[in-house]
Amino acid sequence: MIKITFPDNSTREYPKGITGLEIAKSLSNSLAKEVLSVTVNDEVYDLTRPINNDASIKFNKWEDEEGMDTFWHSSAHLMADALESLYPGIKLGIGPSIENGFYYDVDPGDDRTISEDDLPAIEKKMKEIASQKKPYVRKEIPKKEALDYYSDKGDEYKVELLEDLEDGTISFYTHGNFTDLCRGPHLPHTGYIKAFKLLNIAGAYWRGSERNKQLTRIYGVSFPKQKLLEEHLLMLEKAKERDHRKIGKELELFTFSQNVGSGLPLWLPKGAQLRERLENFLKQLQREHGYEQVITPHIGQKELYITSGHYAKYGESSFKPISTPTEGEEFLLKPMNCPHHCEIYKFKPRSYKDLPVRLAEFGTVYRYEQSGELHGLTRVRGFTQDDAHIFCRPDQLKEEFIKVIDIIFIIFRALAFKDFLVQISLRDPGDKEKYIGSDENWEKAEQAIVEATKEKGLEARVEYGEAAFYGPKLDFLVKDVLGRKWQLGTIQVDYNLPERFDLEYTGSDNQKHRPVMIHRAPFGSMERFVAILTEHTAGKFPLWLTPDQVVILPISEKVHNYAEKVLNFLNNCDIRALIDLRSEKIGKKIRDNELKRIPYLLIVGEKEVENNTVSVRKQGEGDKGSMNLEEFTNFVNKEIKNQLESIKK
RNA sequence: GCCGAUGUAGCUCAGAGGUAGAGCGCUUCCUUGGUAAGGAAGAGGUCAUGGGUUCAAUUCCCAUCAUUGGCUCCA
Numbered sequence: 087m088i089k090i091t092f093p094d095n096s097t098r099e100y101p102k103g104i105t106g107l108e109i110a111k112s113l114s115n116s117l118a119k120e121v122l123s124v125t126v127n128d129e130v131y132d133l134t135r136p137i138n139n140d141a142s143i144k145f146n147k148w149e150d151e152e153g154m155d156t157f158w159h160s161s162a163h164l165m166a167d168a169l170e171s172l173y174p175g176i177k178l179g180i181g182p183s184i185e186n187g188f189y190y191d192v193d194p195g196d197d198r199t200i201s202e203d204d205l206p207a208i209e210k211k212m213k214e215i216a217s218q219k220k221p222y223v224r225k226e227i228p229k230k231e232a233l234d235y236y237s238d239k240g241d242e243y244k245v246e247l248l249e250d251l252e253d254g255t256i257s258f259y260t261h262g263n264f265t266d267l268c269r270g271p272h273l274p275h276t277g278y279i280k281a282f283k284l285l286n287i288a289g290a291y292w293r294g295s296e297r298n299k300q301l302t303r304i305y306g307v308s309f310p311k312q313k314l315l316e317e318h319l320l321m322l323e324k325a326k327e328r329d330h331r332k333i334g335k336e337l338e339l340f341t342f343s344q345n346v347g348s349g350l351p352l353w354l355p356k357g358a359q360l361r362e363r364l365e366n367f368l369k370q371l372q373r374e375h376g377y378e379q380v381i382t383p384h385i386g387q388k389e390l391y392i393t394s395g396h397y398a399k400y401g402e403s404s405f406k407p408i409s410t411p412t413e414g415e416e417f418l419l420k421p422m423n424c425p426h427h428c429e430i431y432k433f434k435p436r437s438y439k440d441l442p443v444r445l446a447e448f449g450t451v452y453r454y455e456q457s458g459e460l461h462g463l464t465r466v467r468g469f470t471q472d473d474a475h476i477f478c479r480p481d482q483l484k485e486e487f488i489k490v491i492d493i494i495f496i497i498f499r500a501l502a503f504k505d506f507l508v509q510i511s512l513r514d515p516g517d518k519e520k521y522i523g524s525d526e527n528w529e530k531a532e533q534a535i536v537e538a539t540k541e542k543g544l545e546a547r548v549e550y551g552e553a554a555f556y557g558p559k560l561d562f563l564v565k566d567v568l569g570r571k572w573q574l575g576t577i578q579v580d581y582n583l584p585e586r587f588d589l590e591y592t593g594s595d596n597q598k599h600r601p602v603m604i605h606r607a608p609f610g611s612m613e614r615f616v617a618i619l620t621e622h623t624a625g626k627f628p629l630w631l632t633p634d635q636v637v638i639l640p641i642s643e644k645v646h647n648y649a650e651k652v653l654n655f656l657n658n659c660d661i662r663a664l665i666d667l668r669s670e671k672i673g674k675k676i677r678d679n680e681l682k683r684i685p686y687l688l689i690v691g692e693k694e695v696e697n698n699t700v701s702v703r704k705q706g707e708g709d710k711g712s713m714n715l716e717e718f719t720n721f722v723n724k725e726i727k728n729q730l731e732s733i734k735k
Numbered sequence: 736g737c738c739g740a741u742g743u744a745g746c747u748c749a750g751a752g753g754u755a756g757a758g759c760g761c762u763u764c765c766u767u768g769g770u771a772a773g774g775a776a777g778a779g780g781u782c783a784u785g786g787g788u789u790c791a792a793u794u795c796c797c798a799u800c801a802u803u804g805g806c807u808c809c810a
Contacts, residue, residue, distance in 0.1 A: 422810055
């Protein structure tokens with residue numbers, strides 16, 4: 087007998103070799119129906135895998151991350167099975183579960199392609215196999231035998247994967263006629279997979295390297311109930327409604343023109359207004375935090391970037407230099423602002439008493455992004471960073487770093503960004519060639535970030551290989567509506583550029599010292615930030631920020647004069663209002679302006695003229711009753727004040 | 736950059752080897768209507784661009800450009 091300990095610390099005895107499913111059944115039938123896999127000590131087991139020793143176990147259901155993972159992983163096998171039977175000889179790469187479903191990378195062979203049109207046929211085959219309730223069977227075999235199996239099969243991808251595995255036994259999973267090299271765990275049988283949809287198809291390099299062959303990746307998602315699938319698909323549909331590219335068009339925030347060039351956003355009046363308001367908000371915040379605004383040109387001598395190291399690193403993959411017509415001097419469109427700011431620092435000798443020097447600029451930069459990378463406003467070739475560089479003494483570094491974190495949090499709070507990831511981006515220890523600077527400087531910089539993060543009590547994920555080439559970063563990542571992560575705020579510690587630009591200050595010892603630099607951008611870029619903000623708010627921007635706060639809707643022409651009076655009154659009170667004078671019925675005007683996401687609609691008719699009031703309607707909420715103009719302006723101003731005050735807390 | 740898809744009116748989209756359609760928007764007229772779509776008429780398109788096949792191409796083929804789903808990249 088073995089002793090099984092449950093999450094509530096209760097224990098029970100079972101015969102050796104009992105399976106998770108049997109244990110679940112012994113507890114309750116309904117549990118046995120819901121459970122998908124079982125965590126035995128720290129390893130996730132198939133429900134049908136025997137447990138041979140005392141263990142503490144936890145059942146994983148659909149609601150548990152591990153359960154979902156098992157479910158999707160088995161779904162990937164199910165799909166691969168269907169693919170093998172529809173495309174004999176197809177070679178399989180890897181097929182993991184991911185955040186929102188699963189995929190499988192396959193090589194259909196040189197003379198075959200799989201396209202989106204083929205997905206329904208694959209789904210049909212999957213359905214067929216699922217309904218047969220084929221059990222997933224785990225088998226452990228020696229590595230040698232596994233290698234032989236895949237060599238015979240001619241699947242070089244699996245052979246390659248096997249070769250990288252440690253010697254010893256390898257686990258395989260089989261259901262029906264399909265066998266796959268796999269660590270598991272899996273569901274008891276294919277019948278668990280009741281609802282699924284293959285979503286899209288894409289090319290993906292084998293093992294993620296551009297030098298390798300491109301395989302066909304098929305993405306799918308699956309659920310234990312049809313209803314959950316339907317909900318998921320509906321959610322995806324709804325997410326598309328919030329896409330900043332769609333809303334940006336509807337609300338006339340920005341556009342692109344082929345004639346200007348791809349990846350070069352054109353900010354329309356409403357978008358420019360929104361952006362300017364955000365910029366002013368941050369400028370004010372930065373003033374309060376001891377920053378000074380500077381302005382630098384859009385180009386700089388090529389040598390500047392050779393000095394900074396950017397040219398060596400990115401020169402080849404950038405816009406080509408432009409040059410003066412007679413002397414042939416070469417200039418680059420500036421891809422970042424730091425070298426310019428370093429030169430501003432050098433404008434005069436600095437004393438330790440002057441530090442920190444905090445130079446801020448909404449600096450527009452240009453980078454050649456690969457054509458396949460361009461994406462709405464989130465990935466563009468010309469964009470404006472809310473950049474600043476803090477030049478400080480080494481003893482000020484941590485404090486300055488923490489102050490920047492505070493600014494980022496003020497902004498995220500102001501705009502109700504609650505779901506974000508904090509990431510410490512360090513260098514790839516296996517590839518130090520990619521970075522400039524001494525190990526010693528890197529270690530100091532990395533330590534500073536780790537300490538500051540700890541001091542602020544941030545839960546940060548550490549990612550190696552994500553650092554900038556001159557220093558490590560603390561990045562703030564936020565997801566867009568389609569679940570893609572984008573870096574917004576970033577704080578970077580840099581010992582290297584001060585050295586390369588030979589920056590100094592005079593210390594209290596009257597000696598020359600090297601300052602440390604912090605690069606930071608709380609928004610990241612105005613383009614990307616506005617994109618994400620648009621998606622998070624679905625275009626319903628906070629009242630203080632939104633381009634048009636109020637629209638006046640006269641019921642008939644008879645009250646146009648009064649409507650104009652209301653407009654003037656509001657504008658004089660610094661409320662951004664406009665007026666809808668079309669000869670449409672009030673229902674139509676309400677509908678159109680609701681869709682424009684204008685926060686307040688003021689309906690005025692003869693009744694309002696008589697009483698000198700407006701009938702207030704809040705976007706998305708409906709009728710709020712009537713108010714006189716003073717009441718309404720107070721009401722709006724109070725809301726704005728509340729919004730801005732809650733930010734500062 | 737790579738693999739795939741898409742490109743038709745300002746927007747969202749339908750369409751077929753015989754030179755184009757809807758809804759919304761726009762203009763004009765009627766209507767002056769009280770809390771999410773009043774009615775009518777009209778204007779508006781070298782069917783992304785360049786080649787090719789064909790008696791005939793917007794439709795089929797190729798290339799380019801752009802957009803797009805991924806991959807790779809991201810100072």
